[in-house]
Amino acid sequence: xxxxxTVKKVVDVELNMxxxxxxxxxxxxxxxxxxxxxxxxxxxxxxxxxxxxxxxLVSIGGGDCTDMIRRCYAMGIENGIHIDDPAxxxxxxxxxxxxxxxxxxxxxYDLIITGKQSQDTDSGQTGxxxxxxxxxxxxxxxxxxxxxxDQHIKVSRSGDAGTEIIELALPxxxxxxxxxxxxxxxxxxxxxxxxxxxxxxxxxxxxxxxxDEIGAAAPKSEIAEFMxxxxxxxxxxxxxxxxxxxxxxxxLLANEAKVI
Amino acid sequence: MAKVLVIADIKQGxxxxxxxxxxxxxxxxxxxxxxxxxxxxxESLTPDLVNAGSDTQYIADDPGLELFSAxxxxxxxxxxxxxxxxxxxxxxxxxNGKAVAPRVAAQLDAAxxxxxxxxxxxxxxxxxxxxxxxxxxxxxxxxxTEQLVAVVRAGAFEAAEGITGTENVVKxxxxxxxxxxxxxxxxxxxxxxxDLADADVVISVGxxxxxxxxxxxxKELADDLSAGxxxxxxxxxxxxxxxxxxxxxxxxxxxxTLYMAIGISGAIQHLAGMTGSKVxxxxxxxxxxxxxxxxxxxxVGDLFEVVPILREEIKKIRS
Numbered sequence: 175x176x177x178x179x180t181v182k183k184v185v186d187v188e189l190n191m192x193x194x195x196x197x198x199x200x201x202x203x204x205x206x207x208x209x210x211x212x213x214x215x216x217x218x219x220x221x222x223x224x225x226x227x228x229x230x231l232v233s234i235g236g237g238d239c240t241d242m243i244r245r246c247y248a249m250g251i252e253n254g255i256h257i258d259d260p261a262x263x264x265x266x267x268x269x270x271x272x273x274x275x276x277x278x279x280x281x282x283y284d285l286i287i288t289g290k291q292s293q294d295t296d297s298g299q300t301g302x303x304x305x306x307x308x309x310x311x312x313x314x315x316x317x318x319x320x321x322x323x324d325q326h327i328k329v330s331r332s333g334d335a336g337t338e339i340i341e342l343a344l345p346x347x348x349x350x351x352x353x354x355x356x357x358x359x360x361x362x363x364x365x366x367x368x369x370x371x372x373x374x375x376x377x378x379x380x381x382x383x384x385x386d387e388i389g390a391a392a393p394k395s396e397i398a399e400f401m402x403x404x405x406x407x408x409x410x411x412x413x414x415x416x417x418x419x420x421x422x423x424x425x426l427l428a429n430e431a432k433v434i
Numbered sequence: 435m436a437k438v439l440v441i442a443d444i445k446q447g448x449x450x451x452x453x454x455x456x457x458x459x460x461x462x463x464x465x466x467x468x469x470x471x472x473x474x475x476x477e478s479l480t481p482d483l484v485n486a487g488s489d490t491q492y493i494a495d496d497p498g499l500e501l502f503s504a505x506x507x508x509x510x511x512x513x514x515x516x517x518x519x520x521x522x523x524x525x526x527x528x529x530n531g532k533a534v535a536p537r538v539a540a541q542l543d544a545a546x547x548x549x550x551x552x553x554x555x556x557x558x559x560x561x562x563x564x565x566x567x568x569x570x571x572x573x574x575x576x577x578x579t580e581q582l583v584a585v586v587r588a589g590a591f592e593a594a595e596g597i598t599g600t601e602n603v604v605k606x607x608x609x610x611x612x613x614x615x616x617x618x619x620x621x622x623x624x625x626x627x628x629d630l631a632d633a634d635v636v637i638s639v640g641x642x643x644x645x646x647x648x649x650x651x652x653k654e655l656a657d658d659l660s661a662g663x664x665x666x667x668x669x670x671x672x673x674x675x676x677x678x679x680x681x682x683x684x685x686x687x688x689x690x691t692l693y694m695a696i697g698i699s700g701a702i703q704h705l706a707g708m709t710g711s712k713v714x715x716x717x718x719x720x721x722x723x724x725x726x727x728x729x730x731x732x733x734v735g736d737l738f739e740v741v742p743i744l745r746e747e748i749k750k751i752r753s
Binding site (some may be wrong): 186187188189193198210233250266267268271286290293294295296297299302303305306307310312313314315317325328331332333334335337338339340341342346350352353367386393394396397398399400401402403404405406408409410411412413416417419420421423424425426427428431433434 | 445446470501502504505515522527528529530533535536537539540541543545546547548549561562563565567568569570571572573574575576577578579592613614615616617618619620627631635645659667670671676677678680683684691692702709713714715721726727728729732733734735736739740743744747748750751
């Protein structure tokens with residue numbers, strides 16, 4: 175089985191963030207692998223270990239992704255492709271999906287694993303749109319996976335009515351949730367080996383396409399501006415005798431907030 | 435004139451409140467409204483669909499559509515959108531909506547936006563407002579296509595009083611099943627449990643509850659109040675709560691009238707799923723817990739001590 179895993183370098187959401195003049199202040203930001211993508215990498219590596227899969231990752235984005243890709247190598251990914259092209263600065267989910275479609279078509283993969291969303295946009299669209307473009311079956315919000323045979327996998331999806339058990343015919347696309355596994359920490363041996371591994375960096379031309387073909391200059395949606403988030407104010411905090419303060423708060427819920 | 439197609443949010447044969455909220459917003463912006471209802475044995479919901487504010491009802495009713503399957507559901511929505519000539523296609527927040535919306539957008543070659551909290555129309559130009567980066571910022575997003583497929587964030591729009599529609603049922607043809615993604619079964623929650631998505635009161639339990647006994651204690655409070663019973667990620671990972679009970683960025687986003695966070699410290703991923711609530715009560719041992727930064731009322735104390743008192747006091751005040 176050949177697996178393609180998508181990873182994205184995104185802003186670290188644990189750090190403070192400020193908005194000025196419609197943009198996010200870059201100062202003090204740090205970039206990390208998208209949390210859900212780390213689970214996608216772990217899913218791939220487990221399939222490699224347990225079922226003998228060949229693992230390739232692809233990351234789209236400007237700037238240096240070396241550290242992130244090396245980290246994935248250290249976790250067990252075998253091949254890495256970095257797509258970097260100035261034409262992609264305004265890319266939306268649909269353009270990302272077009273680029274990934276080109277990567278897929280060059281590789282003859284059986285399974286594409288994406289994180290269910292990226293923590294910078296929180297959109298959760300790319301993997302699903304990619305599957306539509308490729309005409310492949312797709313399940314999102316996957317929380318468990320099992321290989322049934324050469325041509326099928328069985329996945330669990332956390333859905334509205336409960337956990338759905340779905341049998342997928344390969345090739346297929348799955349978008350995984352963080353609860354699918356606990357990503358491993360890279361070990362020293364893997365980190366050392368990862369340093370010697372190559373990363374294949376390509377622009378759109380090397381990928382056999384162009385800005386025009388994937389519509390990079392005309393995104394379907396674009397961010398006009400960022401705004402500060404309306405944060406809630408902290409209210410009243412009560413400390414002291416549990417019986418006393420609890421009674422006080424219940425009275426406030428009933429008489430002031432009028433919610434019970 | 436804008437034409438809004440709202441995808442009916444149907445769970446266990448019932449029309450959920452989100453549908454009327456979205457249709458109310460559509461009417462408020464002066465749009466023509468239609469609803470698409472997909473499922474099995476749902477024709478009896480027609481009066482509800484009309485009362486929710488739709489002027490046309492596209493209905494796909496077939497036993498083959500009983501279990502959710504994103505492919506055929508998307509085909510139905512695309513069919514309805516084309517027949518209606520919709521330029522705005524809205525899903526209420528749900529896992530199913532999130533799975534179907536990008537498919538519909540890809541098929542219509544339209545833009546897609548999830549988690550939107552507002553829509554701005556100026557002539558033909560569509561813009562949306564949405565949170566991003568785990569709720570740390572908001573974005574204003576310009577839509578460059580004539581059509582937009584969107585998933586609306588829970589609690590973003592309010593249902594208008596006295597809204598109504600007109601009955602005009604159009605039956606959709608039934609798409610073939612997706613033979614490449616076959617749904618085998620759904621392991622459902624225990625019957626009678628309250629759906630987190632539209633509960634008026636949601637009570638969530640976190641790491642402070644320690645174990646099953648702690649979870650059961652908080653569950654009793656939820657039962658008293660007929661509240662939805664949710665969880666932080668820690669309790670899901672610990673195996674004490676089901677996946678679909680997780681409130682937060684990666685789970686359910688809720689916006690009830692009253693949210694009680696019991697023994698939850700308030701990691702940003704959890705806060706992203708509940709800060710849209712009207713009133714928040716937090717109970718936590720640690721006075722420095724970030725949950726207190728968003729709580730309207732905070733009780734610093736051990737939940738094992740506080741929850742039984744909370745139950746008693748609520749019973750007293752209600753009688």
